[in-house]
Amino acid sequence: MSFDDRLKECARQVNACLGTVMDGWADLPVVHGMRYTVGGGKGLRGFLVMETASLFGIPDAQSVHAAAAIEALHAYSLVHDDLPCMDDDDLRRGQPTVHVKWDEATAVLVGDALQSLAFELLARDALGGADVRISLTGTLARAAGARGMVLGQAQDIAAETAETPLTLDQIIELQGNKTGALIEWSCEAGAILGQADPAPLRRYARAIGLAFQIADDILDVEGDAAATGKRVGKDADAGKATFVSLLGLEGAKARAKALIEDGEAALEPYGAAAENLRQAARFVIARQN
Known part of the structure; x- marks a missing residue:
């Protein structure tokens, strides 16, 4: 199966799994918001879990x-990231963000x-034995929490009011937490399921995770809101230090390409x-949204 077909197939299976869980729940605004949020994305993190597990x-x-x-957790992070107290975005995946469509309380x-x-x-028992499920749960909690994604978001917020712009090393650390931690878990999860050494997949994930963020910074400069499905140019408007502002546009593209080669x-x-994982790495820097 080609990368494009496999990406779509994994997204289909993930959406079906999430839909089955929520089908039996009460017809409440929160559930409507959950369904609204988990649909429409690329499903890259879910693909990484399933494709690394297949190895x-x-x-x-x-x-x-x-x-x-991981797709449910990633969706949660986007809903909270879009809130007025965070990035204050009104567009996500080409449609109104949850707090705009409903209200802030519903989004939370x-x-x-x-x-x-x-x-x-x-x-779920279907994932394997207790040791596998405990490992998956513990590693995701760490990746998502105060030493991972949440730390990265806090670092991002602090940078907005810092007296001096972040250095390149500080941005790499920030993005390794905010974006990279969940991508790394997505690849490591396959090795945990297979009870195998995660080291090669961890190296791969760190490379593509950083390249993913560099590509986002490039899209914020070169992208079109209709294609990206979100507001562009906001980093420059905010005077925010990014890979593009520090490396230049061509320098950022060269760094992303080198990271993909390492991955x-x-x-x-x-x-x-x-x-397909190699193709996924190339997709990370070729995507338009």
Whole structure:
């Protein structure tokens, strides 16, 4: 199956898994907001879980629960990230953000419910034995919490009022937490499911996670709101230090390309079985949204 087809197939399976969970829930605004939020994305993190798991012979029917968990948690982070007290965005994936469509209280609760759902999914027996489920839960909690994604968001907020712009090393650290932590978990989850050494996949994930953020910074300069599905030019308007502002546009593109090459090199132990992961790395910097 080609990368494009596999990406779509994984997203289909993840959305079906999430839909099945929510089908039996009450018809409440929070559930409407949850459904609204988990649809429409690329599903890259879920794909990474399922594709890395397949390297170790783990079937989709097993890995999809972990893939759905990371997509639910990622969706929660977007809902909260868009709030007026955070990035104050009114457009996400080409449609109004949750707090705009409903209200801020609903957005907070939608995010809270999606985060809880992520860990509920990781408790499913279908994922494997207790040791596997405990490892998945513990590592995701760390990646998402005060030493991972939440730390990165806090660092991002602090940078907005800092007396001096962030240095390149500080931006790399920030984005490694805010964006990279969940991408790293998505790849590490496949190794946990396969009870294998995660080191090569961790190297791959760190490379593509940083490249992903550099690509976002480039899209904020070169992208079109209709294609990206969100507001562009906001970093420059805010005078925010980014990979583009520090490296220049061409320098940022060169750094992203070098990271992708390093990520692909990390996949050598898996041979041809990792071809879709190589294609995913190239997709990270070629995407338009």
